[in-house]
Amino acid sequence: MTTEITGNGEPSALAAPSDDAARRPSFPRLHARTQRFTLGTPRAFTVAPDGSRVVFVRSASGTDRTHQLWVLDIPADGTAVERVAADPRALLGDGEERLSAAERARRERSREGGAGVVGYATDAAVELAAFALSGRLFAAELRAGTARELPVPAPVLDPRPSPDGRHIAYVSGGALRVVGAEGEGDRALAEPEAGTVTYGLAEFIAAEEMSRSRGFWWSPESDRLLVARVDDAPVRRWWIADPAHPDREPEQVAYPAAGTPNAEVRLFVLGLDGARTEVVWDRERYPYLARVHWSANGAPLLLVQSRDQRGVLYLAVDPDGGTTRMVHADEDEDWLELFPGVPCWSPSGQLVRIADEGGARVLAVGERPLTGPHLHVRAVLDVTDDSVLISASAGAEAADPELGEVHVYRVNELGVERVSPEPGVHSAVRAGAVTVLVSATLDHAGARIRVLRDGKQTATVASHAQQPGLTPRVTLTEAGARRIPCAVLLPTGYDPASGVRLPVLLDPYGGPHAQRVLASRNAFLTSQWFADQGFAVVVADGRGTPGRSPAWEKAIKGDLTRTLDDQVEALGALAERFPLDLDRVAIRGWSFGGYLSAMAVLRRPDVFHAAVVGAPVTDLRLYDTHYQERYLGDPRTAPEAYRTSSLVADDGLVDPAEPHRPMLVIHGLADDNVVVAHSLRLSSALLAAGRPHEVLPLSGVTHMTPQEQVAENLLLLQVDFLKRALNL
Incomplete structure (x- = not known):
């Protein structure tokens, strides 16, 4: 399948700019100022169960970092109206927002670059919202549109109202605390016994790799909570210094590198009356607390994982005694993925989960799969008596592969109905009869948000995002024998009839949990800007990337170098159909993409002639347990898998090929996820091997x-380097 979107004649490196274009800020400046054109976009939607309002956050413009809390009132008869429920500037008195170290760490884990109300939680009726600003606790009455500060100990983290709206629980100083919704009766329910202990927060591994950012959960009756107790005393300590400020002490980080101890995670039921009961399961065999669900539809539900992630248990909890019983168990010879929205109970008390069965990723309710190989299920969005709302892409046996598309479906025992109408990337939030549908497409910049009642549009939510000023000239296609999903972008002013072959820039992520080939215009803005500097840009999602099939994702088990093989295969196949100059090929990437870029020039210099290597993982033993052990196992028992897939080892570069190629290595010195040691070890190994390269250290950057x-x-620096390296 091939889809092509052509440019709109806007300026490029190959066409003279108009006067209006010359007055506009440059794309790199706009890209940075707008946080990749995401500021001003509505997000974090919550729908009231009675369908009367939708709550969300949005900044005032495409360049404003400060997010406000908004309410969209949607009366059954009449016009929907937006109103501000909480304005951080008014609440803080125009004071500058100050974040605690713990809050900065939480935002780093969630990749949150905004300010103001970047997160909130509500009661069950969606009448009360709680959020933190500058470490202070605020509550907003959503019907009245008023907000107030509650005087509690700072800094406040992750405040969450009880379902009945009478209390707000939050974390401060590592303690789980609770206060009345009017600010009365503040007290600690659990306080840390040591400096390494916290109650109510997700540990590093859960937040970074499991997408579990929470550490406590209210009971449906609002009388008690499930609370995670984390002790990171067993975790090895690393030190992150700021060389630009030698007077500052290094920051201590508890980092669980592959093969080393994790934090100890336990779970307690804490009553508002002071009662405390520990939840018991086989933590020795299943140490990872991956998911927690507590609703009125059944007992508290846990998903716990084995260290090698090949086994999981679904456990129902007796909150009175702390005992657990197994509801379901899964095993896999490679690993078992974690998914948003599951496990949970249906209103009828059946277990809802996503499973790899029969070569497909399916939705299962009880013991019955409700989808088949035509869909690749990604997330459960909502569960009601009559249907399950899911996010899914085309499965391995779909009649139409719908390349790069992700849709919202309504599923029940009668069949599957697609909710999202047009090609694109869609998600949704639903409560009762109201669904908020968020859509990104190739024919429109940014996201469109529609409010549906019983499937019919009743309102829209406006986006204030900045227009990027360029239209990607992108072709979505498949390449090679493996049918690798690809996007090819050509310069806006390029004429295919000219016969001129273009230098090539591969722009992949290429690894797990990040799909780049998407039917969304904003997904390709940066790639198009690079194309407009005179390149043919190729984005390829090889084995290991999500969205196709379990087998596709798990093909990298034990050997991450297969991701490079797919980039090479895609490039060769595309050169037969597009004007690619294979004598001038570069590659750029960040994180896993940086790792892939460095591997490309080190191991396949016959194909790749230059690389921009951003924040790369180079010695895979230095990355975290949950991620790295999933793909390569324990380095103590599988050392060869780590050596084969790493770029550097204790004795220097691993299997470098000749000749050496230009390489620009970029790394933030404050990075606590992929620490700068990765790039420093790569640079040292390159220097020892006599290989010229450039290193760009970014002081204070994560x-x-x-x-x-x-x-x-x-x-701008990447373009300059690429042109120099390829003699353009």
């Missing part, structure tokens, strides 16, 4: 690079 000037200049 894995996100959120700083505007840094983000803007990084794009």
Whole structure:
């Protein structure tokens, strides 16, 4: 399947800019200032169960980092109206927002670069919202549209109202605390016994790799909570220094590298009356607390994982005695993925889960699969008496592969109905009869948000996002014998009839949990800007990337170098159909993409002639347990798998090929996810091998690079390096 979207004649490196274009800020500046054109986009939707309102956050413009809390009132008869429920600038008195170290760490784990109300939680009726600003606790009455501060100990983390709206639980100083919704009766329910202990927070591994950002959960009756107790005393300590400020002490980080101890995680039921009961399961065999679900539809539900992630248990909890009983168990010879929205109970008390069965990823309710190989299920969005709302892409046996598309489906025992109408990437939030459908498509910049009642559009939510000023000229296609999903972008002003072959820039992520080939315009803005500098840009999602089939994702088990094989295969196949100059091929990437880029020039210099290597993982023993052991096993028992897939080892470069190629290595010195040691070890090994390269250290920059000037200049410096390296 091939889909092509052509440019709209806007300026490029191959066409003279208009006067209006010359007055616009450059794309790199806009890209940085707008946080990749995400500011001003509505997000974090919550729908009231009675369908009367939708709550969300949104900043005032495409360049404003401060998010406000908004309410969209949607009366059954009449016009929907938006109103501000909480304005951080008014609440803080125009004071500058100050974040605690713990809050900065939480935002780094969630890749949150915004300010203001970036997260909130509500009661069950969606009448009360709680959120933190500058470590202070605020509550908003959503019907009245008023917000107030509650005087509690700071800094406040992750405040969450009880379902009945009478209390708000939060974390401060490692303690799980609770306060009345009017600010009365603040008290600690659990306080840390040591400096390494916290109650109510997700540990590093859960937040970074399991997508579990929470550490406590209210009971449906609002009288008690499930609370995670984390002790990171067993975790090895690393030190992250700021060389630009030698007067500052290094920051201590508890980092569980592959093959080393994790934090100890236990779970307690804490009553508002002070009662405390520990939840018991086989933590020795299943140490990872991956998911917790507590609703009125059944007993508290846990998903716990074995260390090798080949086995999981679904456990129902007796909150009175703390005992657990097994509801379901799964095993897999490679690993078992974790999915948003599951496990949970249906209103009838059946277990809802996503499973790999029969070569497909299916939705199962009870013991019955409700989808088959035509769909690749990604997430459960909502569960009601009559249907399950899911996010899914085309499965291995779909009649129409719908390349790069992700849709919302309503599923029940009668069949499957697609909710999202047009080609694109869609998600949704639903409560009762109201669904908020969020859509990104190739023919429209940014996201469109529609509010549906009983399937019919009743309102829209406006986006204030900045228009990017360019339209990707992208072709979505498949390449090679493996039918690798690819996107090819050509310069806006390029004429195929000219016969000119273009230098090539591969722009992949290429690894797990990140799909780049998507039917969404904003997914290709940066790639198109690079194309408009005179490149043919190729984005390829090889084995290991999500969205196709379990077998496709798990093909990298034990050997991550297969991801490079697929980039090479895709490039060769595309050169037969597109004007690619295979004598001038470069590659760029960040994180896993940086790892892939470095591996490309080190092991396949016959194909790749230059690389931009951003925040790469180079010695895979230095990355975290949950991620790295999933793909390569324990380094103590599978050392060869780590050596084969790593770029550097204790004795230097691993299997470098000749000749050596230009390489620009970029890394933030404050990165606590992929620490700068990865790039320093790579640079040392390159130097020892006599291989010239460039290193760009970014002082004070983490894995996100959120700083505007840094983000803007990084794009410009990469283009300069690529043109020099390829003699353009």
